[in-house]
Amino acid sequence: MKPVVLVTRKLPDAVEARLRRDYEARLNPTDTLYSAEQIIERAQGADAILPCHTEKFTAEVIARLPKSVRAIANFSVGYDHVDVAAAKARGLVVTNTPDVLSDATAELTLMLMLGAARRASEGERLVRTRQWKDWSPSFMVGTQMTGKRLGILGMGRVGRVTARRARGFEMEIHYNDLHRLPAELEEGAIFHPAPEDLMPHCDFLAIHCVASPETHKLVNAKLISRLPKGAIVVNASRGSVVDDDALIAALKSGHLAAAGLDVYNDEPDIKPGYRELTNAFLMPHIGSATRETRDAMGFRALDNLDAIFAGRQPKDRVA
Structure with a gap:
């Protein structure tokens, strides 16, 4: 039977x-x-x-x-x-x-980085609504990924694949995890023993840590304040790692240039403030959707x- x-x-x-x-x-x-x-x-x-x-x-x-x-x-x-x-x-x-799902989620992370950095949702909306008028040197200027510093919060399977893919953009990889990885897994990435130590080295921050009581709202106002002005934050792990109010405030103030998000607290009833932000590139939890x-x-x-x-x-x- x-x-x-x-x-x-x-x-x-x-x-x-x-x-x-x-x-x-x-x-x-x-x-x-x-x-x-x-x-x-x-x-x-x-x-x-x-x-x-x-x-x-x-x-x-x-x-x-x-x-x-x-x-x-x-x-x-x-x-x-x-x-x-x-x-x-x-x-x-x-x-x-x-x-x-490591490869698919890493691919999605790169998409979030590019989409947020190059203002993809804004641009597509302009084309679809016929508001795109002409070309100008000051039109839709975003952030270039090539050669920038990528900080990875949580260097597990997905984090390591993300780092490998990001090296194709000649990015310098920094990371934080509970323990330093062996050299063969680090592949030249620079270890920082605490999340607070990692933040100043991030032009881009990719969140890849697991959801746990220890990581609940880990990315809060204090941590975000340590990021360089104009940094970009992407999250393809779990929404609970982020303090929504703090992230929205940093996006509104201009401290952060943009965010790319695939996961949220209380999905699908996400914090309404995200929908109002033009500098938030939002996906509906599709990291593994291949x-x-x-x-x-x-x-x-x-x-x-x-x-x-x-x-x-x-x-x-x-x-």
Whole structure:
């Protein structure tokens, strides 16, 4: 008898085909965002749940899950939407999907940098609304990336790929992480032991740290004030790392030239102030949104489920 897996969102066709082949899959063909009550109801008799970051598994939700549920195999690298301590206490196995989205997220980070620096959203709006009148030496002047200093806050997998891609723009790489990387992973990047030490060396700041109590609103007014005037901040990690009010204030005052954002607090109900800023280049959380990456994420989640139901240790266990 095949294990029963509740899938909370519409997944790529190839991933759902494998799910139907190997499991009794409870799919979500309409891609409805389930409430906590709906998840608990639909999980009755299920052996595992395959959710995305959009579903919140709080301690209360985990306590109310049916006893049949053995695992939560996330379709995401981040797992801050799951109360890991509650899952451990309940005996649930929790997994994520690291590695496979590093390239796509790094690509998106470069897009955020370029889009913010070269005023892409402003320019496109001018063309679409027929407000573009003529060429002028002072028209739509932005910031050049080539040869600038890039600071990376969180030099994990995505941060290292971002650094590698940015070297194509002859950027000087600076970074902060909990520990200095070995030389072969640093690839010439300059380590700074504290976020405060990193900020003065950033013409561009790319945020790539994980969401945790320690990083909550890490990029606040005090940290932003240490950035050089005219710096550009981009975030493709998690919205909770940024103090929205502080970032908006710095963009309004001109201390920061621009920001490129793909993630936010309270998505999709983002801070309204962002929408009013012409110097904010805004994307709708699409860092991993390539066909190749979304397929790979799904297969990685299924690899973890296969291991769990075969009695093996899943490769990407986080609880």
